[in-house]
Amino acid sequence: MVGKPKIAVYWTGGCGGCDVSFLELGAPLLDVLAKVEIAFWPALVDAKRADVEAFAPRSLAATLINGTLRTEENVEMVHLLREKSQLVVAFGACAHLGGVPGLANLVSREETLRRVYGDGFAIAPPPGGEADDAPPNLLPQAQPLSTEVTVDYVVPGCPPPPALIGLLFDALLSGDLPPAGHVFAHDKALCEECPRTREDRVLTKIVRPHELVPDPEACLLDQGMICLGPVTRGGCGAACPKAGMPCTGCLGPTPHAGDPGLAMISALASLVRAGDEGEASFAGEDAVLDSLVDPVGTLYKYSLPSYVAKRRSG
Amino acid sequence: MAEAQFEPRIVAFLCRWCAGAGADLAGTSRLRYPPNAVAIRVNCSGRVEPQWVMEAFRSGADGVFIGGCHPGDCHYVSGNYKARRRVHLLKRMLSELGIEPERVRLEWVSATEGAKFARLMHEFVEELRALGPRTDPGEAAPSAALPAPSRRKG
Structure with missing residues (x-):
């Protein structure tokens, strides 16, 4: 093989946290960087869209895309990158499931623009365009990456934990690739790796994280916090529950949970009590x-565009 | 010719011990009620997952009816209480998502209440007619997974 494998990292509607998350790998990042050539990464190297267009088809070994698809430009870029890449990886919760920006799907595109820019906002239309076409050319809804292009692998998380990023690079650099569609996280629930002790108490109140300093040993759900551990993939080492914060579900649901919110409604309804049942x-x-x-x-929180979400009208 | 009346499509989850038996009684008593519901018998209303309710909506249902035993009568002691709490939370979520919570209806029907079951079907169909077909902008048209109920003459 001539030269190092080329990789690209791209962001669509994201916050930049995924780009920063690579640094969490620590020293092993240097080994990774020594083995690849970064052909395109807007956060890191000065290559432009025209450079990507000049790449030969499938000349990139892998492209890691983070962020939700929110604008027409996002969609154009991911199609372009798909064409130039052998593998496309959905990197982070936004690309995987829609992410936090996907909560905007609760309201219409018009309402989103109104709330962000205020009533009567005006942006000059592009030359030859209509006022409605003015930037930022929002799609009607935020969409996960897989709605537009074939996604070969997923590294979940908001942002992906370093251990899971490490699993991706191990696979890419060793050539020992898992089957298409693989999610680099556990299939078992987060609770399996959580050190807290579950006593199957009933819930007589629901508290938000700022309302309680939790007991350091006991299960957070037992203490009344909405911890999504039971329906969420493990793989992060239960980082949040270990720090006293409930799991908010960033690794996405386990393969068996189905729709994570509806599964959690079932679980919560079973636990809630106010005295004897009746x-x-x-x-x-x-x-x-x-x-x-x-x-x-x-x-x-991270998955609305992938599940029951349908926006309101108007 | 008059414009065809909107016929809502209903999925009815009926518990085996009470509501299902009540529906049977309505039938064997030859009570007349609208044929809009596809009945699915479950062992207990507490077995009805919110995921099934949403699956019914995704498959084109305009309303979902869940029938369970009266409080204190559940064959499994407390399944109906669980169903009630699930439906309460689900309805809150539906309103956030822009789906009218009235499209999900949980009712207690005992095995002797055939007449009540028939009345509830009448009521629910009328309510859903008033709400109209369940359509969400931006959502694909409901699939034809459920056949539109046909109305028998006579």
């Missing part, structure tokens, strides 16, 4: 359930 407790149980603030934002 008609006399209905109002109390509803009050406990209603103390879950923002069910959609809590249960689909």
Whole structure:
């Protein structure tokens, strides 16, 4: 083989956190960088779209794309990169499931523009374009990467934990590639690797993280926090629960959980109590359930565009 | 010719011990009620997953009916209580997603309440007619997975 394998890293509608997450690899990053040539990475090297267009088809060994698809330009770029790449990796929760920006799908594109730019906002239309075509040319909805191009692998997480990034590079550099569609995380739930002790208590109240200094040993769900560990893939070493913060589901659901939010509704409904079960407790149980603030934002923090999400009209 | 009336499509999850038996009684008593519901018998209303409700909507249902035993009567002691809590949370989520929560209806129907079951079907169909077909902008047209109910004459 002539020269090192070329890789590209691209961002669409992301926050930049995924680009920074590579640094978390620490010293092993130097080994990785020594073995590849970075052909394109807007956060790091000065190559432009025209340079990518000049690449031969499939000349990039792998392209890692982070961010949700939010603009027409995002879509054009990922198609271009797909054509130039042997492998495309959805890197991070946005590319994988839609991510936090995907919560904008709760409102329409027009409402999003209104809220961001304010009523009566005006951006000059591009030459020869209509006012409606003015930047940023938002798509009607935020979309995960797989809605536009074939995704070979997924490195999940917000941002991906270094251990999982390491698994990707191990596979890419050794040539020992997993089957297409592989997600570089565990198939088992996060609870499997969480050191906290679960006692299967019932939930008599639901608290948000800022309302409680949790017991350091006990399960956070037992303490009334909405921890999505039961429906979320492991692989991060339960980093958040270890630090006293509930899992918010960034690695995405386990293959068996199905729709993570609906699965979690089932689980929560089973746990909630307000005294003995029965008609006399209905109002109390509803009050406990209603103390879950923002069910959609809590249960689909990273995954709304991939599941039940359908935007409102108008 | 008058414009065809909107016929909502309903998926009805009925528990085997109470609501399902009540629906059977409505039938054997020859009570008349609209044929809009596709009945799916489950062992317990507590077995109905929110994922099934959303699957019904995705498959083109306009409404989902869940029938369970009256409080205190659940064959499995507390399955109906679990169903109630699930539906409560699910409805909150549906409103956030822009789906009318009235499209999901949980009712207690005992094995002797054939007349109540028939009345609830009438009510639900009328309510769904008033709401109209469930359409979300930006969503693909509902698939034809569920056949549109046909109305028998007479």
